[in-house]
Amino acid sequence: MLDRIIEILPELNVAFYETLIMVGIGLLVALIIGLPVGILLFVTERGLFWQNRVAKTILGVIVNLIRSIPFIILLVFLLPFTDFLVGTTTGAIAASVSLSVAAIPFYARIVESAAREIDKGVIEAAIAVGASPWLIIKDIILPETKPGLISGLTITAISLIGYSAMAGTIGGGGIGDLAIRYGYYRYDDTVMFTTVIVLIVLVQFIQYLGDFIAKTVNKR
């Protein structure tokens, strides 16, 4: 059994690296696009400084639309777009496209609900000192939601690991792909268990790290 693991090790290494790439890109895009979208969903809410029912509804519908498509369908649906964007539909980079698209609304909703946790009075007090909306977002909303933003990132990362296994089925690579190829198609239990254990360790590690950082930045 140990021989089998050693034998598979190079491939496992590559797969692990691919998973990290996919999840990493997905997270990065979630941060770059999902975070602003989430904040926008929050500040366009009723009673807040950029209160805007139309913008909020449109944004909300788009977010819900993407979130309601099962990931495996989204993956197939986005193939032409992926091809257009990165010139291929296989490999880790190609898989990151649909992972990113799924991660944006997922994280946006988490950001929105984290921001809702802020006492509205704190934002009001900032308005009362004459702060501009931009300053309030940058200096009040973002710092106040930081613990929520970090644990949200943790949740997103772990979901993306799960999604990345699905991406593997259509040639995306990664640990999930390895597990399916050897464990499911070839009944190679050793490889399957090994990959499952690697995934468990990875998820545990991310959760632990996320909790630790969120706790450190929480001043409440």
Next chain:
Amino acid sequence: MIVIKELSKIYKAKTGHVIGVDKVNLEVHKGEIYGIVGYSGAGKSSLIRCMNILERPTSGKVIVDGVDLLRLSPKGLRKARQSMGMIFQGFYLASAKTVFDNVAFALKAAGIPTEKRKKRVLELLKLVGLADKAEQYPAQLSGGQKQRVSIARALANNPKVLLCDEATSALDPSTTKSILALLKKINHELGITIVLITHEMEVVKEICDRCAVMQDGKIIEQGATYEIFSNPKEDLTKQFIDTVLNFDLPKQLLEQCKGMILQLQFRGDLASDPIVSDMLQAHKVSANILHGKVEYIKEKPLGIFIMELLGDLDEMERARRYVEERLQQVEVIQHAR
């Protein structure tokens, strides 16, 4: 300093409209402390929040230091708000910021460069007595300390006006006293006009020069605090004042008394005249003091005494008239039997 004209605030609700503030007219003079009292739901909170347009009035005018706030652009309004500090019942400090950064935020909002901020923040923290807490987070502070930080934040940009939305309602009585003392000091030393709303008459008694009583969105009575206390007109005002000057005598005691029971009220300027002793010397009556209290309203004494007069019926009546001529407020609580 602040002029409110025909201000109304109407809220849309599922069941039609709810009137928060109903055509209120109000003027707050420069340098005074103005109190607005009322029960919750009276509209006082809506009114004070309209003063810096945290809530936009449905109609009416808000003029602060000669500027019509409702005509300002968003940018102009932000600028105007910088010259009006506001503190709240819930303090509303940013929990992720240190005390220092919470105060510095107000300066940042006004575009003060970083180098200048430090000096000003330390100055403000010293003013509110928290110079040693600069690096702490709000969660580490007591309620009174949090309110001091929020006062420092509100004063950061040298405002002309300080709005206090139930600023002491979440604090215990001794902390309330210390915060009120701080507000008084700010008013005296910095000349900042203060508007405060509260449901505690005690607060008004302590620091307000003038006050208004609000009910159902309307101001039902307003005037100098001492006048309101010594001569309230409306029932609600009397109710509020009773919370401070409570003179309920036990029923049993009243039943036992045979003589005439009078309630005398001495205003500040009369408190030193020996009216009662003159009355006793000039008439053949004796007196029992049943209750007495001297309240200091903005440092002016207001004395209230309840006494039982004993003696001949006519003589008692003459004695009553004698004091009535010398005091404005004499009330017969129970006639002689």
